[in-house]
Amino acid sequence: xxxDAQAALDRxxxxxxxxxxxxxxxxxxxxxxxxxxxxxxPGSPPNAELDSWIAIAADGTITAYSGKEELGQGIATxxxxxxxxxxxxxxxxxxxxxxxxxxTPDQAYTSGSQSHPANFNHGNLALACATAREAxxxxxxxxxxxxxDQLTAANGIVSARADASRRATYAExxxxxxxxxxxxxxxxxxxxxxxxxxGKPVGRTDMPAMVxxxxxxxxxxxxxGMLHGCVVRPPAVGATVVNVDESSIKxxxxxxxxVVRKNFVGVVAQKPWQAMQAATKLKVNWTPGTGLTxxxxxxxxxxxxxxxxxxxxxxxxxxxxxxxxxxxxxxRYDHPY
Amino acid sequence: xxxxxxxxxxxSHTLDLDPATPLLYILSDDLELRGPKFGCGLGQCGxxxxxxxxxxxxxxxxxxxxxxxxxxxxxxxxxxxxxxxPIQKAFIDEQAAQCGFCLNGVILTAKAFLDKNPKATEAExxxxxxxxxxxxxxxxxxxxxxxxxAREVAK
Numbered sequence: 386x387x388x389d390a391q392a393a394l395d396r397x398x399x400x401x402x403x404x405x406x407x408x409x410x411x412x413x414x415x416x417x418x419x420x421x422x423x424x425x426x427p428g429s430p431p432n433a434e435l436d437s438w439i440a441i442a443a444d445g446t447i448t449a450y451s452g453k454e455e456l457g458q459g460i461a462t463x464x465x466x467x468x469x470x471x472x473x474x475x476x477x478x479x480x481x482x483x484x485x486x487x488x489t490p491d492q493a494y495t496s497g498s499q500s501h502p503a504n505f506n507h508g509n510l511a512l513a514c515a516t517a518r519e520a521x522x523x524x525x526x527x528x529x530x531x532x533x534d535q536l537t538a539a540n541g542i543v544s545a546r547a548d549a550s551r552r553a554t555y556a557e558x559x560x561x562x563x564x565x566x567x568x569x570x571x572x573x574x575x576x577x578x579x580x581x582x583x584g585k586p587v588g589r590t591d592m593p594a595m596v597x598x599x600x601x602x603x604x605x606x607x608x609x610g611m612l613h614g615c616v617v618r619p620p621a622v623g624a625t626v627v628n629v630d631e632s633s634i635k636x637x638x639x640x641x642x643x644v645v646r647k648n649f650v651g652v653v654a655q656k657p658w659q660a661m662q663a664a665t666k667l668k669v670n671w672t673p674g675t676g677l678t679x680x681x682x683x684x685x686x687x688x689x690x691x692x693x694x695x696x697x698x699x700x701x702x703x704x705x706x707x708x709x710x711x712x713x714x715x716x717r718y719d720h721p722y
Numbered sequence: 723x724x725x726x727x728x729x730x731x732x733x734s735h736t737l738d739l740d741p742a743t744p745l746l747y748i749l750s751d752d753l754e755l756r757g758p759k760f761g762c763g764l765g766q767c768g769x770x771x772x773x774x775x776x777x778x779x780x781x782x783x784x785x786x787x788x789x790x791x792x793x794x795x796x797x798x799x800x801x802x803x804x805x806x807x808p809i810q811k812a813f814i815d816e817q818a819a820q821c822g823f824c825l826n827g828v829i830l831t832a833k834a835f836l837d838k839n840p841k842a843t844e845a846e847x848x849x850x851x852x853x854x855x856x857x858x859x860x861x862x863x864x865x866x867x868x869x870x871x872a873r874e875v876a877k
Contacts, residue, residue, distance in 0.1 A: 457821030595822035596810040598757025598797030658747035
């Protein structure tokens with residue numbers, strides 16, 4: 386789905402009217418993080434709770450929430466298939482909302498081909514689906530007074546294997562209410578032999594909007610009162626600002642502000658083209674700068690720059706192991722930046 | 723600033739504009755169209771393409787004053803998600819996109835070329851598309867989609 390302002394309003398309207406309560410989560414940031422592990426966005430729904438991932442509305446529509454972004458790799462469509470499969474509902478009955486910090490779990494970056502491992506390999510979204518399916522079967526078992534192992538789920542309906550007339554729809558079981566369950570790491574996924582949606586070709590859901598010029602890319606996002614900025618770059622490495630002549634762009638339409646912060650210079654305007662024009666025309670006096678380092682000294686120069694060490698693995702016994710080694714090899718590896 | 727009338731996707735718009743502004747920014751920011759896209763800003767990649775009086779032009783380097791009163795068509799002007807133009811449907815049928823950012827230039831360039839050359843050969847179509855860039859490398863599927871549409875046109 387596109388994520389413009391109208392869609393956001395539609396979503397809120399949908400969530401309110403359907404009663405699927407996704408707002409009001411606690412501000413806990415201590416949940417297990419996705420593979421890159423920086424701190425979670427404050428206020429994002431907790432990753433360990435089922436209601437952060439799956440909501441079943443009063444009309445039986447399934448809304449799934451994912452923190453993995455569609456970048457043309459098809460992950461939005463694939464996740465919609467995953468949810469439809471694991472919850473035994475038709476593909477079209479699943480709505481997927483992704484990477485909306487107000488609504489979706491914070492799953493860190495979308496990169497390195499890690500979206501499928503994160504959300505399909507019995508973690509995160511897949512685990513949420515499995516947890517939800519088991520919960521639906523359990524609730525149906527109590528409602529219908531039939532043991533779980535004698536129930537089956539298909540097309541958004543739980544029914545008795547022996548008597549399909551004894552049944553309850555997902556909407557009847559939890560529609561419009563929260564599950565209030567933690568993700569269950571023991572919840573069972575469907576065996577691939579049972580798959581009817583996953584593994585079958587399906588058209589990308591974003592394709593019709595893309596080919597007709599309706600898809601909202603980042604540069605299409607417009608918010609009320611939004612302005613556009615453009616950076617004025619120095620002509621050389623290490624050049625610093627001597628002075629900025631704001632009067633040089635007094636004739637450029639739409640300029641709102643010239644921003645100078647130490648050696649950062651930028652302009653803000655009503656529209657993107659105005660900002661670009663102003664950035665090009667703004668007269669800034671820069672010092673000549675330091676120039677580039679000789680290539681032969683490049684790596685030594687890099688080592689003198691401010692840096693931050695990142696320890697990826699700490700076995701805590703390196704000193705001990707090295708002390709016992711027969712031979713210790715010292716080496717330095719330079720990698721292009 | 724001066725008043726300029728633009729005919730975009732069959733509708734007339736009279737706007738008070740700096741006549742030197744490239745068409746792309748008028749389409750994107752004043753008319754809020756999402757089809758034409760900023761790619762390189764130098765007329766080299768094709769993402770900003772619009773059809774003007776039947777010809778594919780690079781809107782990022784075309785001053786808006788040069789297209790006043792002419793028939794301008796953007797990707798939105800061909801069809802809608804519910805009712806795509808046959809060339810757009812061919813792209814859906816072939817699933818011919820990854821990120822889709824270049825689709826505007828690819829589809830409009832192919833459409834303008836085939837409108838004028840309905841019996842074009844595969845090699846001619848490839849040559850016509852050779853300066854529209856796709857960074858995802860979806861060329862094979864996009865050519866399949868264009869061929870699919872070209873076969874319909876040739877019928």
